[in-house]
Amino acid sequence: MRAKIFSDRIFLYRLFLFIVFILLVMLIYRVRDKLYNVVLPCGVGILIAYILNPIVLFLTVKGFKRHVAVALIYFILLCSLAVAMIYIVPVVIAELNKLIETVPFYAREFQNFVYRFRKNYRNSLPVGIQEVIDRNIDQMESLLLDLLQNLVGILLSWFSGLFSFILGPVLGFYILKDLDKLKNSMTRYIPNAYRDRVFHWVGKVDSTLGRYVRGQLTVSLIVGILTSLALYILGIDFALLIGILAGITNIIPYFGPIIGAIPAIAIALLKYPRKVPWVVIAFALIQQVESGIISPHIMGESLGLHPITVILSLLIGGTFFGVWGLILAVPVAALLKVVMVSALEKFESR
Template sequence: MKDITFRKILAGIIIVIFIIIIFSSKSVLEPLILSIVLSYILHPIVKRLVKRGMNRSIASLSIVLGILALFALIIVYVIPGIIKELMGILNNFGAFESFIQRIMDSVGYEKLPQYLKEVVNTTIFKIQGNLSTYLNSLFESIFNFAMKLPTYFLAPIFIYYFLSDKDFFIKKIKFFIPLRFRKKSLELGGHINRVIQGYFLSQVILSIIVSVLTFIALLIIGVKFPLVIAIINGIANFIPYFGPVIGYIPALLFALTQSVNKSIMVTIAFLIIQQVEANIISPKIVSDCTGMHPVEVMIVLLIGGHFFGTIGMVLSVPIAATVKISYKYIVRNMY
C-alpha cells in the first residue's frame, strides 16, 4: 500500500515538473494546446472509423494525413488569396477617408457650429486611428504566426499520438483518481466529454457553413475582399449570439465604401444567414449540447468577454456547461 502511494506521489511530481517545463517553453506549448484541441474535436471521427473495422493507428494516421493535405491546399489556394485581399485593404485604405468625407459633405460639415466640428474631427481621428491600429495588429499577428510556423510542425505528431494512444492517456489519468471515486468520476467525465465534444464539433461545422455562405453572398453582391470577410465571419461565429454582429461590421464597412445599395444588400444577406443560423442550427447546438437556457448563455458570454476578451467568450459556454453538469451530478449523488 505504501509502495503504491509512493509511486503515485513520485509520478505526480514527475508530471508537475514536465508541465512546468512545457509551460516555460511557448514554442512547445502553443502547438501542444492546438494538438489537444484538434484531437478532442477529431476523436469522434476516429471512433467511427474504428467501429467500422479500421485499425486505430491507421485511422489516426489517415486523419493526420487528411489534415496535412487540407493544410497544403489552404497554403496553395487560400493563403495567396488572403494575402492579396489584405494588401488590397491596405491599398484601399483611402476609400474609408473618401467615404467619411462624403458623409461629412452630406450633413453639411462646413455649416456646423465649431464645437460640433471639433467633436466630428475627434471622432474621425479616433476611427482612423483604430482602423490603422487594427490593420497593423492584424498584419503583425500574421507575421508572428508565419515566424512560429516551423514549431507547428510538431502538431501532427502530437495529434497522431493523442488519437492513436487515447486509451494509454486515459489509463494514466485513472491512475491518479482514488479507487473509491473512480467509477463516479469517469461517469461524470464521460458525460462532460460528450457535451463539450459535441459542442465544439458542431461549432466548427457551423463556422465552416457560415464562412461558405458569407463568401458566396459577398461574391454575388460584388463586395471587395469577400474571402477575408468570410473567414472573419466564420471565426466570429464561434461566439454565440454576438458573433454574427462582429462578423457583420467589417462587411458593412467595406460595402459602404463602394455604394449604399451594396451595403443594403450585404445587410439583407447577413440577416438571412443569421436567421438560418439562429433559428435552425444554433439553437440545436447550444441547447442540445449544453442544456443551458439562452439567458444563461448570454450571461456567461458577457462575463467571459469582460474578464478574458474574445477567448473568454469562445470558452465561457463550454466551461459554464461543465460547471453546471458537475454541480447537478454532485447534488444528485449527495441527496
C-alpha cells in the first residue's frame, strides 16, 4: 500500500514538473520579443566563450595563466577587428549606401521584368493557367516590392541591434576568464545525488555539439569569403554584402545555400542578364567544394540526424521563431535526440 502511495506521489510530482515546464515555455514564447534584448547578448557571450575555450585550454597547457591566455586571444581578435574596421567596414558602408540609392532602380527593373514575362507567356498558355500564374506573380511582386521599400528600415533595425553584439564579447570575456569559478559556483547548486548525472549530460552535449558548432562557423566563414571573391571577379554589385549573407545562411542546412544565392541571381538577372549562368555556376562550384572538400575535413562527424528530421526541425523553428529558429533548429534537434536516446537506454536497462 505504501509503495503504491509513494509511486502515486512520484507520478504527481513529475506531472507537476511537466505542467510547470509547459507553462514556462508558453510564457517565454509570449514575451519572446522582450526577452530577445536580454537573451541575445548573453547568447552571443556564451557562444564566444564556448568557441574560444578550447584555444584558452591549449594555451593554459602551454604554460599561460588563464586570464593571460584570454587577454592574449582578445588582443588578437581586437587587432583583427581593427584591420577589418580599416579595410572591410568602409567597403560594407559604401555598398550599403549604394544599395539604398539603387533600390528604386531594382524595383523598377523588377516590374519591367514581370511585365515582359507576362507578355511572353500570355500568347502561349491557356487562360486558367495564366490566371494562376498571374496570382502568384502578383503575390511575389507585392512581397518583393515591400521588401525593397522597407529595406532601409530593416537595415537600420539590424544596426540598432549592434549594441547586443558589442555587449556579447564583453560578457564572453568575463565568462572565459572566470569559467572555472563559474563552474564551481554552479556545481554547489546541484544536489550531490544528481551531480554525476548532470556532468554526464553536459559531457554528452559538448561531445555532440562542440565540434559541429565550431566547424559550422568555420565553414560558413570560408563560404562567405569564397562567395564574395567569386562575385567580385564576376563584377556583380554588393559582392561583400552578398558574401556575408551567404556565409550566415550557410549555417541553415539544405535551404541556406539557396537563400544565399537568390540575391546574387536576382541582381544579375535585373542588371547583368548575360552573367546569370556564371553566377549560378559560381554558387554551384562553391557548394560542391564546401560539401565535398571543406566540410568533411573541418566538420568531421555529423549530428546523425535523418534529412526528414532536419527539414521538419527547420520548418518548426522557422515558423515559430523566424531566422533564429532556422539557425538553431538543427542543434536543438540534436540535443533532443541525445536526451531521447539516453532516456530510452535508461528505460531499457531498467
